[in-house]
Amino acid sequence: MHSLEQKLNRLPKGKLSKKADLLIRMRLLRASFSATAPKPSFLPILKPIVAMTLIIILVMSAGTSAYAYGSDKVTRGHLLYGLKRAIEREEMKLSRTPMEAVKLHSKFTKRRLAEAAVLSRALETSVAGEAPAGTTTGTAVKDSAEEHLARTIVDADESAGRASRMSARISEPAAAKAALEMVAETRMDQEEALQRLAGTIGLSASDETVDDIVLELDAIKKEKRRLFQAIGDLNRGKKETEDTDVIGTTTPGQDETAATSTPESTSESLKNIESRIEAIKQELTKQQVPPKKIENFSRRLEKKLNKAKEAIDQGKWNQAEGLLRASEALTNNSEHFFREIRKEELKDDRGENRKGSNSGKGSGERRLELEIDERLPFIEKPRATTTGEEGERPNGTNGTSGQNGGSAVTPPTTRPEIKTDGGERESSSDRGSGDDEDREGRDGRNGDKDEGRD
Amino acid sequence: MAENKKQNFLHYYDQFKDKIFNYFWYRVGFNRALAEDLTSDVFLKALKNFQDFDQSRSFQSWIYAVAKNHLLNHYRTVNRETDLELAEKLDSSELSQIENKLELEEIFSVINQMENYHREVLILRFADGFDNKEIAEILDKDEGAVRTQISRALEELRKRIKNNT
Numbered sequence: 001m002h003s004l005e006q007k008l009n010r011l012p013k014g015k016l017s018k019k020a021d022l023l024i025r026m027r028l029l030r031a032s033f034s035a036t037a038p039k040p041s042f043l044p045i046l047k048p049i050v051a052m053t054l055i056i057i058l059v060m061s062a063g064t065s066a067y068a069y070g071s072d073k074v075t076r077g078h079l080l081y082g083l084k085r086a087i088e089r090e091e092m093k094l095s096r097t098p099m100e101a102v103k104l105h106s107k108f109t110k111r112r113l114a115e116a117a118v119l120s121r122a123l124e125t126s127v128a129g130e131a132p133a134g135t136t137t138g139t140a141v142k143d144s145a146e147e148h149l150a151r152t153i154v155d156a157d158e159s160a161g162r163a164s165r166m167s168a169r170i171s172e173p174a175a176a177k178a179a180l181e182m183v184a185e186t187r188m189d190q191e192e193a194l195q196r197l198a199g200t201i202g203l204s205a206s207d208e209t210v211d212d213i214v215l216e217l218d219a220i221k222k223e224k225r226r227l228f229q230a231i232g233d234l235n236r237g238k239k240e241t242e243d244t245d246v247i248g249t250t251t252p253g254q255d256e257t258a259a260t261s262t263p264e265s266t267s268e269s270l271k272n273i274e275s276r277i278e279a280i281k282q283e284l285t286k287q288q289v290p291p292k293k294i295e296n297f298s299r300r301l302e303k304k305l306n307k308a309k310e311a312i313d314q315g316k317w318n319q320a321e322g323l324l325r326a327s328e329a330l331t332n333n334s335e336h337f338f339r340e341i342r343k344e345e346l347k348d349d350r351g352e353n354r355k356g357s358n359s360g361k362g363s364g365e366r367r368l369e370l371e372i373d374e375r376l377p378f379i380e381k382p383r384a385t386t387t388g389e390e391g392e393r394p395n396g397t398n399g400t401s402g403q404n405g406g407s408a409v410t411p412p413t414t415r416p417e418i419k420t421d422g423g424e425r426e427s428s429s430d431r432g433s434g435d436d437e438d439r440e441g442r443d444g445r446n447g448d449k450d451e452g453r454d
Numbered sequence: 455m456a457e458n459k460k461q462n463f464l465h466y467y468d469q470f471k472d473k474i475f476n477y478f479w480y481r482v483g484f485n486r487a488l489a490e491d492l493t494s495d496v497f498l499k500a501l502k503n504f505q506d507f508d509q510s511r512s513f514q515s516w517i518y519a520v521a522k523n524h525l526l527n528h529y530r531t532v533n534r535e536t537d538l539e540l541a542e543k544l545d546s547s548e549l550s551q552i553e554n555k556l557e558l559e560e561i562f563s564v565i566n567q568m569e570n571y572h573r574e575v576l577i578l579r580f581a582d583g584f585d586n587k588e589i590a591e592i593l594d595k596d597e598g599a600v601r602t603q604i605s606r607a608l609e610e611l612r613k614r615i616k617n618n619t
Contacts, residue, residue, distance in 0.1 A: 004612055008580035011558065014479035015472045020490040024497060028467065031498055049464070 051093035072114040076148035098169040102179045105163035106186040112156030113193035119149040120200040146209050149201075153194070153212055157219075160186050164223070177234040184227040191220045198336035203296050210300070210337070214329035217336070266312055269324045270305060276331050277301055289338045297334060301327055463504050466513050467497055473514075473582060474521050480581045481525055492528060496521045515591040564614045572607035579604055 016024075074080045088108055095101045123145040163186055167179035194217050203210065277298055284294045304327045311320035474496055478489040500507075500520055507516060565573050578589045586604065590597040 004608065004615070005580075007558075007561065008576070011581050013472070013581075013583060014476040014484075014486075014489065016475040016490065016493060017486070020475075020493070021471065024467075024471070024490075024494045025464075027494055027498060028464070028501055031501055 048094045048096070051090040072111070072118055075115040075119050076152055077144065098166045099175055099179055101166040102163045102170075102182055105159045105166060106182055109156050109159040109163065109186050110189060112152050112159060113190060116149055116152045116156060116193065116197055117200070119145060119152055120197045123149055123205065124200055124202075146206055149197075150209055150212050153197075153216060156190060156193075157216060160190055164227075173234055173237075177231060180227055180231045180234065184224060184231065187220050187224050187227065191217060191224070194220070195333070195336040198333065199338075201337075203293065203300060203337050207300065207304075210330065211326045214333045215326060217333045218325075218329040266308070266317055266320045266324060269321075269328070270308060270312070273301075273305060273324060273327050273331060277305075280331055280334055284334075284338065287335075287338070293338060297337070301330060304330070463501055466500075466517070470514065470517055471497070474517060477518065477521055477582055478525065480577060482528075492521075492524060496524050499524065512591045514588060515594070518592045560615070560618070561611070564611060564618060567614065568607065568610060571603065572610060575600060575603050576607045576611065 074084050088111075092101070092104055095104050160183070163183050167176065167183050170176040170179050194213050198210075198213050198217075201209065281294055281298055284297070285291075304323050308320045308323035308327065311317075311323060471493065475489055475493045478492040479486065482488045482492065496517065500517055507513070565576055568576070574593070575589060578584050578592065579586075584592065586601045587597050589595075589604075590600045593600065595603075
C-alpha cells in the first residue's frame, strides 16, 4: 500500500514556464484596463511590482540611475533629468495611501525647489558673464536657463498642489491634520525657496521669470492661509469640508475673480499700485539699496503699469487685471529681489530655520507652530504671542511688502481692491482678529486668536 | 476600499498559477503549450468575474471550478470525450527524464480505467498535490467522505495493478 502511495507521491508536478508566466501577466494587465476588468483589485499590486522592479533595475544599474535620482544638479536640461523624473513616477506608483502620496509629493516639491536653486545659480552665472549676455550665445544660454527655471518653478508648484489635493482625500481627522501640516510645511519651504531665488537672480531676470516668482509667492501666501485655517478647524474638531475641497483645487496664480474685472476696479488698482511704488522706492533707499537697482525696479514696474494703462484704454480689462496683479505681486515681494535687504532679514530671522536652509528640518514642527501663531488672526493662541516682527520678518522689518499687499508707509486701507486680497482680509476680519488694520504690511496675525495650537 | 478587503487578484494568481497549470497539464496529455493556454484562459476568466467572487468562499475551490468547466468546454470544442482522461502515453519530452516513467505509464493506464470520481480524487491527491481538506473544498464534499473515497480509490488501484501484473 505504502509503496503505491510512494510512487504516486513521486508524480511530477508541472510548473508554468517563466515565459508563459510573463505572457499571462501581460494579458491580465491588458484585460484589467478593459471596461469589464475589476481594476481596483488588480492594478494596485501589479503596478507596484512593475514599478518596484523598474526602480530596482534603474537604481541598481551602474550608479547612473542612483546619481540621476539623488542629485539636485540633475535639473531640467540635464541629460539624466528624464530618467530622474521617470524614477520618481515609478516611486509614486508605489504609494498605496493618500498619506504616502502626500509625503512623496512633498518630497518631490523639495526636489524641484533644490533644482530651481541650482538653475538660478546657473542663471546668475550666465547673466554675470560666463556667457556674455550681449552675444547670441549668451542670450541663448540665459534664455534656456530661464526657461528651465520657470518650468521647474511650475513643477514644484504642481507637486505641492498634488500634495494638497491628496491631503484632502484623508478623512480621518488626525491623519488629515498631519497631512495638512505637511502640506503647509511644504508650502513654507516653497515660499522660502522662491524668496531665495528672487535674491539670487535679482531683477536682471526677464519679466516673465520675475512675474512667475512673485505671482507664485502671492499665491502661496493665500494657500498657506487656507491650510492654516483648515488645520485650525481640525483642531477645533470642525470638519471644514468646503475648505478642504477648496484646498489644492485652486491653482496658485489663477484667480476665479479675474473674470469679474471692471473698469473701476482696475483703475483703482492702478492708482493704488502707483502710490505704492513711491513708497517702496523710499523704503529701498532707506535700506541703502543702490540707486541703480531701485531705478531698475521702478522702471520694470512702470513698464508693466504702462501696459496695464494701454489695456485699460483698449477696454481689455482682464489683460489689465493680469498686469496689475503681477505688478502688485512684485510690490508685495520686492524686497526679496534685493540682497541688501535680504542680508539684514537673514540676520533678524529667528533660529536656523530661515538662515538659507531650504526647510526647517528637524524643527519644522516648531516652525509650523510659530507660523500658525504669528500669521493667523483667526486661530487663537493659548499663550502669549510672539511679536509680529519675528513671525513676519522674512519680508523685512519695515514691512516693505505686506503679506496682503500693504506697505510700511501706506495704510492697509489703500491696498488695491483686487478681490483676491480683499477676500483674504475679509476672512481674517470675519474671524475677529481685529488687528489687521493696525498692523502695517502684515496680515495682522499677531496677538490674535489661535485655536489651532496643539 | 474594496481592495483593502479583498486579497488582490494577482496574489491569487501567484499562489495558484502552477497548480492550475499542473491541473491542465495532467489532463491534456502533458501538452505544455495547451496547458499554458488553458491556464491563461482560466485566469482571464477569473479576473473578469473577480468582482463577483464571494470572498467568504475559498478562492481555490472557485478557481478549480472555473478550470474544470473550462477544460470541459475545451474537450467539447475539440470533440473529445467529456470525461477527464489522463494521457496513457507519457510522450511528452518533459517526462522523458522521469526514472519511473514506465511505472507511471502503467499507473496512468490503470487509473484511466477507474470510475470518474475515484480517478478524479486520485489525481487531485497525487498529481495536483492537494490534501483531503482542499479536495473536499474543490469537489464540494465532506472531508471525511473524501478521505474515504481516496482510500477506496487506492485500494481499487492496487487491485487493478495486481490484476494486470
